[in-house]
Amino acid sequence: MDEVRRKTGIAILQPAEVPPDVLDESCFDDPCYLHALEQAEEQSLNTHLPVDTHAGNHHTSGYDGVPPEEHHSSTTRRIQWKRTAIISYFVIIILVGIFGYLSRSVACLTATIHMVSDYLGEHSLSRNRSDNYRKCECIFILLCLVTLLAADSSFMVAAVGRLYVKSFTINETYMLIAAVLSLTGNCIMLTMHFATVFRPRRFLPLSDFIGVRVQQIAHAFGNHGTSLILFAAAVLLYVQRKWIVADSIATFVLTLAIVSNAASVTTKYCSELKQIGTRRDHYEAL
Numbered sequence: 001m002d003e004v005r006r007k008t009g010i011a012i013l014q015p016a017e018v019p020p021d022v023l024d025e026s027c028f029d030d031p032c033y034l035h036a037l038e039q040a041e042e043q044s045l046n047t048h049l050p051v052d053t054h055a056g057n058h059h060t061s062g063y064d065g066v067p068p069e070e071h072h073s074s075t076t077r078r079i080q081w082k083r084t085a086i087i088s089y090f091v092i093i094i095l096v097g098i099f100g101y102l103s104r105s106v107a108c109l110t111a112t113i114h115m116v117s118d119y120l121g122e123h124s125l126s127r128n129r130s131d132n133y134r135k136c137e138c139i140f141i142l143l144c145l146v147t148l149l150a151a152d153s154s155f156m157v158a159a160v161g162r163l164y165v166k167s168f169t170i171n172e173t174y175m176l177i178a179a180v181l182s183l184t185g186n187c188i189m190l191t192m193h194f195a196t197v198f199r200p201r202r203f204l205p206l207s208d209f210i211g212v213r214v215q216q217i218a219h220a221f222g223n224h225g226t227s228l229i230l231f232a233a234a235v236l237l238y239v240q241r242k243w244i245v246a247d248s249i250a251t252f253v254l255t256l257a258i259v260s261n262a263a264s265v266t267t268k269y270c271s272e273l274k275q276i277g278t279r280r281d282h283y284e285a286l
Helices: 002-013 033-037 068-103 106-122 131-162 172-197 206-224 226-239 245-275
Strands: none
Touching (some): 068 106, 068 172, 106 131, 131 245
16 A cells, blocks of 8 residues: 555656746746746747647636637737747848948947847747757857857957057948947847746746846846947947047947857857757756
8 A cells, every 4th residue: 555655646746747838937048047948938939838629618728818719829920920020130130231341330240240149049949849950050059159259359359459540431321320220120139028028927936037027127228228339339420520439439348248148148058958858847947
C-alpha cells in the first residue's frame, strides 16, 4: 500500500503540461530568468491555444476565458500587424542607411546599426523548428551581432577623428531626413514593445509582474530615446552648420545603446543555445 500511495502522490504532484502559448509574462531584454520563457506568445504566433473539443456542446472558453474562435481571429490580426510592422521597420532602416550615406553623417549610419541590434533583441525563435535549425539561427544572429559591433567600432573611430579634423562637410538636409526616419522606425519598434508591456497579467505573482513591466518600460524609453538625440543633433546642425561636432556626440550616445543591446542579445541567445533540446518548460521555470 505504501508503494501505491507513493506513486500516486508523485503523479498528483507532477505539474500539468502547459503550452507555451499561454505564458506571455516574459520580458524583452530582461536579464532575469523570466526571459527564459522567451516572450512565449510572440514566439508562438504561428501556434494557437488548444481548442476545447467540447466547446460546441458546453460553451467553454480557452485558458483566458476567451472563446477559441475569437482568440484565433485576434491572434491572426496580431500576426498580420506584427509582420507589417517588421517589414516597415526594415524598409525604414534601408532608407536611413541611404540618406545617412548621402549626408556623410556617421551618426545616421550608426543609427542603422542601432535599429538592427534592437530588432535582434525583439526577434524570437520559433519553437516549431527543429533543434538544429534553432541552433543555426542562434549562431547566425550572434555572428550578425559581431559584424554590427565591428561596423560600430569603425564608426566610433571616424567620429573621434572628426573631433580633430574640421575639413569635412555634412549635408544637413539629408541628415535631417534620416533622423526623422530613424525616429519613425523607433516609434514602430516602441509600439511593438508596448504591445507586450500592456498585456494583462496571467501567471506571474504581482510583484514579479511589476518588476518585469518596469524593466520593459525603462528599456523602451532608455533605448529608443536615443533617436531623439540624433534628431536633436540633426536639427541643431540644420540650423547652425558650425555645430558639426553634434554628429560625433550623437554617435557616442548611439554606441552606448548598441553596446547595451549587444549585451542583452548575447545573453538571450546564449541562454537559448543552452536550452535547445528541452521540449517542455521545466517545473522550476514555471
